[in-house]
Amino acid sequence: MLTNLKSKLPYTSLSIFSVMSALANEHRAINLSQGFPDFPVDPVLVNLVDKYMKLGYNQYAPMPGILELREIVSDFIFRQSSYRYDPKTEITITHGATQAIATAISSTIREGDEVIIFTPAYDCYAPLVELNGGTPIYVQLKHPDYSINWDAFKVQLNHRTRMVILNTPHNPSGTVISKNDLQQLQDLLQGSDILILADEVYEQIVFDENSHHSVSSFPNLASRSFKVGSFGKTLHATGWKLGYCAAPELLMSEFRKIHQYQVFSVNTPMQYAIAEYISNEAHLDIAKGYEHKRNVFLESIAQSGFKPLASQGTYFQLLDYSAISQKHEVDFAEELTIQHGVAAIPISVFYHIPQENKVLRFCFAKGEETLQKAGRLLSSVS
Ligand SMILES: Cc1ncc(COP(=O)(O)O)c(C=O)c1O
Known part of the structure; x- marks a missing residue:
């Protein structure tokens, strides 16, 4: 038995991306948590x-x-x-x-x-x-x-x-x-x-x-x-x-x-x-395609209680949920996945000492139908 193995990163555990993706799979939620495209690479x-x-x-x-x-x-x-x-x-x-x-x-x-x-x-x-x-x-x-x-x-x-x-x-x-x-x-x-x-x-x-x-x-x-x-x-x-x-x-x-x-x-x-x-x-000209996806997502949540923050780049959109819930970000992200079928990432985990601003990150590098479906689910949250 190894008795003297000292971790070089003792405070590191399973990343929030793995946790939220596993939860999304378990509850068959739309996974907008991890940042990756769900469409194919150019043939x-x-x-x-x-x-x-x-x-x-x-x-x-x-x-x-x-x-x-x-x-x-x-x-x-x-x-x-x-x-x-x-x-x-x-x-x-x-x-x-x-x-x-x-x-x-x-x-x-x-x-x-x-x-x-x-x-x-x-x-x-x-x-x-x-x-x-x-x-x-x-x-x-x-x-x-x-x-x-x-x-x-x-x-x-x-x-x-x-x-x-x-x-x-x-x-x-x-x-x-x-x-x-x-x-x-x-x-x-x-x-x-x-x-x-x-x-x-x-x-x-x-x-x-x-x-x-x-x-x-x-x-x-x-x-x-x-x-x-x-x-x-x-x-x-x-x-x-x-x-x-x-x-x-x-x-x-x-x-x-x-x-x-x-x-x-x-x-x-x-x-x-x-x-x-x-x-x-x-082939490097990819911004317009992602801008369109961002707009599809924003349009799909326009009537919801979520308030979008400015997304100037990347394929992430932050949504403020303070008008819907006062729960901590991790708890609300779990509730959203389990009860409403959409997985997102709480921003608090990206801080050294978690900050609670009631903001979640959604990845919009997904097909339009997926984004619209996610939007419909988010619009029903109150
Ligand atoms: C800000 C940032 N840096 C680095 C990376 C890692 O990039 P790669 O997958 O090429 O290692 C990512 C991936 O999500 C990222 O968001």
Whole structure:
């Protein structure tokens, strides 16, 4: 018997996504909790994977990824932000954005380093900081617009601050960072050695008059940043777990030292298929489709007691239920699943210390019929 096994993450339990999905299955509820599309990947892309497998592209890819794909990522970022990453030395293809985030953190964070995380936050940042001996420092986004409180941020900066983690478009809130925010960040970090980890996995999914502003569009931010993207999000193929990291050579060479031992390289035929597929720029044009889905969902709940908060990007919509119930978010999310047949995620779980704002997150990356059915069920809740 093992008697001395000490967990490295003693406070980590089953994630809320697994819990809510299991509850949704058990009660046959419509699952708008976990963030993944329920529609198929473009058959053109699937056929390309098939083609490259049959052509025999089935052995290890080069450690940083195939050059063709890195070149296309470099071009794509250049179109987005006018900043040019060298595909040879500054871009690496990863096993999803999650690995890029893990590798960026483990290649730079050491015992005693502080890492600023804005909350509510995607769930993997803090445990990865802790695994590397760092200390997460939490700065709360302002409810209900989830904007950044730069005064609260400034207070947390000190000689131990090693990294700031930014996520835009933001999961779970669906908000996007403004140019003014990035300018403020640039001014506040000027003269310091503080790094940025920019999680931009929803960079292609921005709605209405909003735009995605990347750290790479500010040269003095790009020079200290790891920018992370996800083909899983962009190609509606979350199960393929492919993404990228772009960073200046100094940072990228440290990133690759870790990447080569964590994964060495990632899926070869899929890299070739994605490179060919996204060389057609139209295949990256996914925002309008998601904007339409968001609108279908919003229309379907227009007569309900739920009040939508602004969703400027991602495939998430927050709904405020304070006019319906005063229950805690976790309890209300369970009630909604069990009694009304729709599963969502309570926002309170994305905080270090749970905040109760009576807000749930719904994923609208689903077929129109599913969204309309969910809307009808939500409209009957009172
Ligand atoms: C904000 C954010 N970052 C990272 C990821 C992980 O991306 P991937 O599936 O490519 O690892 C997700 C997935 O939901 C996400 O929402």
